[in-house]
Amino acid sequence: MTDDTQARLDRLEAQLQRATDELDIIKLLARYGPAADSADQPAYSRLWADGGGLNSPVHGLIPQERVMSDELHLKLCEDGAAHVPSIPFIRIDGDTAVAYHYHRVYVPGPETKYFSTKGAVVARLAYIRNDLVRTPAGWRLQRRTSIALAGDQTKDAQQLMVEASEAGARD
Amino acid sequence: MTDDTQARLDRLEAQLQRATDELDIIKLLARYGPAADSADQPAYSRLWADGGGLNSPVHGLIPQERVMSDELHLKLCEDGAAHVPSIPFIRIDGDTAVAYHYHRVYVPGPETKYFSTKGAVVARLAYIRNDLVRTPAGWRLQRRTSIALAGDQTKDAQQLMVEASEAGARD
Amino acid sequence: MTDDTQARLDRLEAQLQRATDELDIIKLLARYGPAADSADQPAYSRLWADGGGLNSPVHGLIPQERVMSDELHLKLCEDGAAHVPSIPFIRIDGDTAVAYHYHRVYVPGPETKYFSTKGAVVARLAYIRNDLVRTPAGWRLQRRTSIALAGDQTKDAQQLMVEASEAGARD
Numbered sequence: 001m002t003d004d005t006q007a008r009l010d011r012l013e014a015q016l017q018r019a020t021d022e023l024d025i026i027k028l029l030a031r032y033g034p035a036a037d038s039a040d041q042p043a044y045s046r047l048w049a050d051g052g053g054l055n056s057p058v059h060g061l062i063p064q065e066r067v068m069s070d071e072l073h074l075k076l077c078e079d080g081a082a083h084v085p086s087i088p089f090i091r092i093d094g095d096t097a098v099a100y101h102y103h104r105v106y107v108p109g110p111e112t113k114y115f116s117t118k119g120a121v122v123a124r125l126a127y128i129r130n131d132l133v134r135t136p137a138g139w140r141l142q143r144r145t146s147i148a149l150a151g152d153q154t155k156d157a158q159q160l161m162v163e164a165s166e167a168g169a170r171d
Numbered sequence: 172m173t174d175d176t177q178a179r180l181d182r183l184e185a186q187l188q189r190a191t192d193e194l195d196i197i198k199l200l201a202r203y204g205p206a207a208d209s210a211d212q213p214a215y216s217r218l219w220a221d222g223g224g225l226n227s228p229v230h231g232l233i234p235q236e237r238v239m240s241d242e243l244h245l246k247l248c249e250d251g252a253a254h255v256p257s258i259p260f261i262r263i264d265g266d267t268a269v270a271y272h273y274h275r276v277y278v279p280g281p282e283t284k285y286f287s288t289k290g291a292v293v294a295r296l297a298y299i300r301n302d303l304v305r306t307p308a309g310w311r312l313q314r315r316t317s318i319a320l321a322g323d324q325t326k327d328a329q330q331l332m333v334e335a336s337e338a339g340a341r342d
Numbered sequence: 343m344t345d346d347t348q349a350r351l352d353r354l355e356a357q358l359q360r361a362t363d364e365l366d367i368i369k370l371l372a373r374y375g376p377a378a379d380s381a382d383q384p385a386y387s388r389l390w391a392d393g394g395g396l397n398s399p400v401h402g403l404i405p406q407e408r409v410m411s412d413e414l415h416l417k418l419c420e421d422g423a424a425h426v427p428s429i430p431f432i433r434i435d436g437d438t439a440v441a442y443h444y445h446r447v448y449v450p451g452p453e454t455k456y457f458s459t460k461g462a463v464v465a466r467l468a469y470i471r472n473d474l475v476r477t478p479a480g481w482r483l484q485r486r487t488s489i490a491l492a493g494d495q496t497k498d499a500q501q502l503m504v505e506a507s508e509a510g511a512r513d
Contacts, residue, residue: 005176005347005351008351008355009176009183009351012183012355012358013179013183015358015362016183016186016187016190016358018362019190019361019365020186020189020190022365022369023190023193023194023365026258027193027260027339027342029258030258030259030260030271031260031335031336033257033273033332034260034271034298034331034332034333034336035332035336035339037320038329038330038332038333038336040332040336043333043336043337043339043340046336046339046340072456075456077329080321080325080328081320081456082273082296082298082320085257086258086427087258087368087371087372087429087430088258089372089373089376090369100376101372102375102424102426104462105456105457106293106296107456108320108321109292109293110292112292112294114243114246114247114252114276114294114295115276115294115295115319117295117319117322117324118321118322119292119294119295119296120275120293120295120320120321121292121293121451121452121461121463122461122462123454123456123457123461124456124459124461124462125424125448125461125462127376127424148457148459149379149422149423149424149448149450149462150422150450150459150461151459153459154421154422157422158379158380158419158422159380160376161375161376161377161380161382162376162385164373164376165373165376165380165382165388166385168369168373168377168385168388169385169388171369180347180350180351180354183354184350187354187358187361190361191360191361194364194365197429198364198431198432198513200429201428201429201430201431201442202506202507202510204428204444204503205431205442205469205502205503205504205506205507205510206503206507206510208469208491209500209501209503209504211504211507214504214507214508214510214511217510217511248500250496251491251492251496251499251500252491253444253467253469253491255428255444256428256429257429259429277464277491279491279492280463280464281463283449283463283465285417285418285423285447285449285465285466286447286466286490288466288490288493288495289492290463290464290465290466290467291446291464291466291467291492309513
């Protein structure tokens with residue numbers, strides 16, 4: 001192998017690793033909603049690293065093992081809620097990563113003139129920071145911090161956005 | 172070429188093919204809305220493989236060639252509807268793939284105090300499974316199964332989410 | 343280096359460049375909302391190339407430097423608005439690119455029975471064309487054309503969708 005070939009292979013492998021990491025994290029984030037909205041605790045737990053959990057300014061840290069059996073969560077699932085993320089901004093740093101995105105919790109809403117079934121409304125709009133870790137089985141969630149864009153929390157959610165912009169500036 | 176170079180090139184090509192496939196499928200899914208919402212049958216048909224069509228528990232299989240001229244669809248387009256997908260979970264298996272995502276059909280909603288134009292409401296919220304096939308011209312839709320998160324269909328939509336989680340577990 | 347190795351490296355580098363470009367543009371678009379919704383003019387300006395600005399059929403061209411201090415924009419941020427894009431269709435052509443996506447501006451909406459905080463409604467639904475340029479610092483926005491799916495603008499928004507479909511057909 002010539003030095004030039006070696007250098008090009010090294011560069012390709014590093015750059016492709018980063019692209020693959022980002023796509024794998026997008027796929028992990030896309031699995032959050034269906035696991036949560038079907039109240040499927042085993043599927044939900046597979047998204048998390050050991051010791052993982054939700055974090056919010058209102059409820060503090062909640063171990064992920066307890067989220068699916070939460071009374072409000074079960075009510076949401078019974079009614080047909082949907083947890084839907086926006087496209088994320090992802091920043092990878094070796095074996096850890098952060099991913100920021102908007103988040104909506106939809107619940108049933110009024111029927112419109114177009115369909116015979118009910119529509120949906122956004123019951124909760126939040127900005128989210130996911131802390132992720134690379135495990136032998138792939139990327140997993142470690143911490144998921146969700147701050148509502150509503151009432152008193154709005155300024156904290158916007159502070160999280162400022163933090164996301166700073167992460168973006170270093171990218 | 173040394174054996175080592177050969178092995179590294181082989182691995183890079185396989186891994187990059189998967190990343191490119193995922194990005195190409197994301198782009199295909201992002202073309203669904205604009206084709207549908209402008210009632211552009213030729214553009215819509217370009218997204219599909221031969222024999223492709225929509226599948227729903229309510230209407231059964233509808234060939235894609237008939238979707239754009241559907242009376243309800245034309246009414247939606249006249250009023251300015253938008254078919255908007257969430258980030259998908261994609262799983263590729265050789266020359267076929269599945270992509271799962273949430274789906275919203277927006278229709279005009281009440282005006283707010285912020286803008287002089289009307290806002291929008293979600294008239295239909297669904298969970299979707301796209302079956303895709305690799306063709307000589309690139310990835311195309313083969314079947315698109317959409318189940319509303321509403322009323323009686325909610326449990327079936329959640330069952331599709333359980334299926335998505337199982338596909339994720341094998342990823 | 344053999345001719346075969348050379349050819350495979352060349353092909354890998356070109357294909358990986360395209361994948362990396364698409365992921366970088368997705369990340370740039372994901373930074374638009376948090377910069378805008380926190381009224382963070384420095385962060386917002388970092389997303390733009392020199393001379394960049396918003397374009398709309400109603401307001402014409404607005405230099406990006408003026409957007410964050412706009413009175414309506416500051417009111418939106420004070421109330422906790424969110425600018426949320428859908429997954430984009432991206433087409434790269436050398437050092438320029440276009441990215442098309444749906445766009446929603448959320449504002450506070452009615453409280454539901456599920457949460458103690460207010461929900462959100464879509465005050466503005468639009469289809470967007472981003473013109474991007476590759477700079478030494480990475481991809482940046484040059485022009486962002488936003489047309490509401492509402493009232494008189496609906497047909498123009500749908501015309502932008504037809505254009506997106508045509509870009510997709512050439513992809």
